[in-house]
Amino acid sequence: MLTVENLTCGYGGAPVVKGLSFAVPAGGRLCVLGPNGCGKTTLLRALAGLLPHQGTVRIDGLDLGGMTRRQAARSVALLSQISSVYFSYTVYETVLMGRYAHEAGGAFSGPGQEDKRVALECMERTGVLDLRDRPVTELSGGQLQRVFLARTFAQCPRVILLDEPTNHLDLKYQVELVQELKAWAAAERRCVVGVLHDVNLALEFADLFLLMEAGRPRFFGSAEAFDPAQLNNVYQMDVGGYMRRSLKRWEELE
Ligand code: ADP
Numbered sequence: 001m002l003t004v005e006n007l008t009c010g011y012g013g014a015p016v017v018k019g020l021s022f023a024v025p026a027g028g029r030l031c032v033l034g035p036n037g038c039g040k041t042t043l044l045r046a047l048a049g050l051l052p053h054q055g056t057v058r059i060d061g062l063d064l065g066g067m068t069r070r071q072a073a074r075s076v077a078l079l080s081q082i083s084s085v086y087f088s089y090t091v092y093e094t095v096l097m098g099r100y101a102h103e104a105g106g107a108f109s110g111p112g113q114e115d116k117r118v119a120l121e122c123m124e125r126t127g128v129l130d131l132r133d134r135p136v137t138e139l140s141g142g143q144l145q146r147v148f149l150a151r152t153f154a155q156c157p158r159v160i161l162l163d164e165p166t167n168h169l170d171l172k173y174q175v176e177l178v179q180e181l182k183a184w185a186a187a188e189r190r191c192v193v194g195v196l197h198d199v200n201l202a203l204e205f206a207d208l209f210l211l212m213e214a215g216r217p218r219f220f221g222s223a224e225a226f227d228p229a230q231l232n233n234v235y236q237m238d239v240g241g242y243m244r245r246s247l248k249r250w251e252e253l254e
Helices: 040-047 071-077 091-097 113-125 141-154 171-188 199-205 228-235 239-253
Strands: 003-013 014-024 027-034 052-059 077-080 159-163 191-195 208-211 215-220
Touching: 003 040, 014 027, 014 040, 014 052, 014 215, 027 040, 027 091, 027 171, 027 199, 040 052, 071 077, 077 141, 077 215, 091 113, 091 141, 113 159, 141 171, 141 208, 159 171, 171 191, 171 199, 191 199, 208 228, 215 228, 228 239
Parallel strands: 027 191, 027 208, 077 159, 159 191
Antiparallel strands: 003 014, 003 052, 208 215
């Protein structure tokens, strides 16, 4: 579904991501791992069509580089960490914004019946239908991220990109968000590519891993084939050992 070949991209002519190739099948969930500054966000920006790139990115066989912004928005949606909201749109209005690339009469025609139906269905799916007429400025962080998730689903993309969407969320919301995205990928046969800092959450979420170091791939493959030793090398610490010590502390508490 998503095929990336020899992708190179960066800023001001200096490459940050260098020669990445990978593919994610329908239903697949890829987690991109690597230390701060290795190029994860830059990769997501290129996959979202927000940054020029060399190499090819294909979604269902179509070249992202040749798409209009409207076509790209129907193919890829980006869910980021929650930031402050300044405009007091209602929840329903916010979710409807996800439909702009689908609106039948063009981007400025306004939503039609189908757009409204999809928006309401996505609000139901993410549990925010009750909040329909509330201004988004009045919501908690967890509620707001659910609204953004509903907007992302309403966009009906082929690929959802996640840029640390669980930052600032309580553990319960983090786990729920990841589970909803997994369910979406499985039910719609589409794929999700995410940057998640929490390694435990990454293990919960992904069936594929891409480990990056200084813009280059160090590992790409299934969760089963993933060797934790590589994680230790790239992060320069004993990640597994840290997790096991944490677990032991939990066991002592119980
Ligand atoms: P990560 O998400 O893995 O922490 P980033 O993709 O954010 O890494 O950053 C990779 C490199 O690109 C860093 O060296 C960073 O300083 C640089 N970088 C990020 N954004 C910009 C930008 N807008 N302009 C110039 N350099 C940038």
